[in-house]
Amino acid sequence: MAAALVVGVACTCEKVVTATSEPEESKLRSTVGGALADVNIGTNEAKKLKNITKSSIITLRLAAGENLIGVLRRYDVNTQQVMTLIREVQPWLDLNKLTTGKAIQLTLNQRGSLIAFSIGVRFATILTATLEDGDWQVRESTLESELVDEHIRINVGRSLYNSALDTGVAVDVIQRAIAVLSHRVDFQRSLQDTDVFEVFYQSTQLIDTHPLSKKSEVDKVNFIKLTVSGVPHPLYRYRATGESQHRFYYADGRPVQSFLLKTPLNGARLSSTFGRRKHPILGYSRLHKGLDFGAAIGTPIFSAGDGKVLKANWGGSFGNRIVIRHANGYQSLYAHLQGFATGIKAGNEVRQGEVIGYLGSTGLSQAPHLHFEVHKDGRAINPLTLKTHRYTARKLAGAKLEDFSKTVARIDAQLEHSYAKRNEPSQLVFNQTLKEHQH
Structure with missing residues (x-):
């Protein structure tokens, strides 16, 4: 067990002001089975929730294959109302692109019908759309916080x-x-x-x-x-x-x-170095143009330096790969990724140390690892012997x-x-x- 000194000292002179809540909100807040519900949305759960006999706020997490229309229709919201909700919330969030596991809150009346829909749009900021006479009234509120x-x-x-x-x-x-x-x-x-x-x-x-x-x-x-x-x-x-x-x-x-990182991930072991070697799958010797780092699937991969993403797609034997162009004629390549981080696509700029993807075993890969290459003026070089001090x-x-x-x-x-x-x-x-x- 790691020994630790942990000291948290609040340094704010004033609190972040919370937006005023609607007077009715505290009356509506209740419990499901004695506690705030936190469940995956699914047919069985929906049927159970329809039997709620008192007003309540429930928290749901979007399950794989679910969409907002299908979810809200279970609570007496028609398709047109859902489409209107999506349009009203568009300035803050695209409800058509909610990811699996995204949390939402539904305020239900005694009959189990929807009164209000709430969702987090960024840290400490909640968006609530209340259904009033068939129309949505949208408001943004800020949760109380401190530095x-x-x-x-x-x-x-x-x-x-x-x-x-x-x-x-x-x-x-x-x-x-x-x-x-x-x-x-x-x-x-x-x-x-x-x-x-x-x-x-x-x-x-x-x-x-x-x-x-x-x-x-x-x-x-x-x-x-x-x-x-x-x-x-x-x-x-x-x-x-x-x-x-x-x-x-x-x-x-x-x-x-320094200009470029030599090891763009943490907690890995160097499993293969730069140079000629017998390929473990192809069976013949060829130049291994980079370094291989073995680690658990999902380990975050960092950009080795500031630059522009040239490729973030499937690369044949490389599997999911990212290629980044840096200054001074350098490029870096990251291969066999499980997937890409949000916002990583060709044409986007990245900063040194930014998470760009996650370690995997895609393409021509025998085990989970990151294959990392650095090129200077089109020629592969050993990342461990990088000499970029003149750019620092x-x-x-x-x-x-x-x-x-x-x-x-x-x-x-x-x-x-x-x-x-x-x-x-x-x-x-x-x-x-x-x-x-x-x-």
């Missing part, structure tokens, strides 16, 4: 990803940290059980959980530190004047980012370094404050959690 600083320090254990996840670090934070640290750390070779990972980030959290919204959303990761074999890598988030995005730097102003941003200097030093001092002060709350400035604390709300 919270999260300072977490853990032993890496067997896997940085799994240890951080078990401790409660948000998945977005873990992926971002790994993407940044990958510039300096080879996650497939370097980590040991005694290494320590530390992160300081800010998130917006719901005051009360809601079935139509995730519990929290990461705002920004301000500090990342990984100590490998006694060597610390403390990194601070900063956007220099004239820069379009934030980057991570060492305290002396050295940028951590220069060390901060002058006024930029002075301004950055203020950022470092501010973050260090926040870290010291959170350590002082536990009175454990140099020791790991086992699963201790502290959240302080400032009013």
